[in-house]
Amino acid sequence: FELAPPDRISPEMKEKMGNLSFQSYRPNKKNILVVGPVPGQKYSEIVFPILSPDPATKKEVHFLKYPIYVGGNRGRGQIYPDGSKSNNTVYNASAAGIVSKIVRKEKKGGYEITISDASNGHETVDIIPPGPELLVSEGEYIKLxxxxxxxxxxxxxxxxxxxxxxxxxxxxQGLLFFLASVILAQIFLVLKKKQFEKVQLAEMNF
Known part of the structure; x- marks a missing residue:
């Protein structure tokens, strides 16, 4: 199965596809299709225009049952390639204590949160990038x-x-012909049985 060429896609199929652009994952992997990125609310259902293979021209293809696997990734990445967090994830406290100071960065945005350990006075500073919404305030006790x-x-x-x-x-077509012949045979058997019953009834009355 592979992506159907544009000249093989019917107008009805094009209407269902919308303005999506489909492409093969690699030139030698035409059975793997990729689409996106797309807005999730608009495209909660996607119609893929696939073309079935012809066993007459491809000897490795047979009339069988084939599996189809579908995967979808939603949202942006939560970490960068170097392993550092992006602003699309939750930031947790790196230490337990009291939030002694919250400094808002004016230029780049984000926050610097200072956590003071009540037992030894050690201070830990957590850096929050711009984007996430703060849930803590100064003077609040937080856990690790x-x-x-x-x-x-x-x-x-x-x-x-x-x-x-x-x-x-x-x-x-052969299956439909077989089912039709079975139905006709059953009808003829019922009619023959009715005819036989009428003959028997006529002989008994005679």
Missing amino acids: DQPLTSNPNVGGFGQGDAEIVLQDPLRI
């Missing part, structure tokens, strides 16, 4: 790993699988 910001991340990864059957049209 307590969230300092709200969770802006609405992302995640989802996947599913299904099956598609590549069927020979001649087999379908």
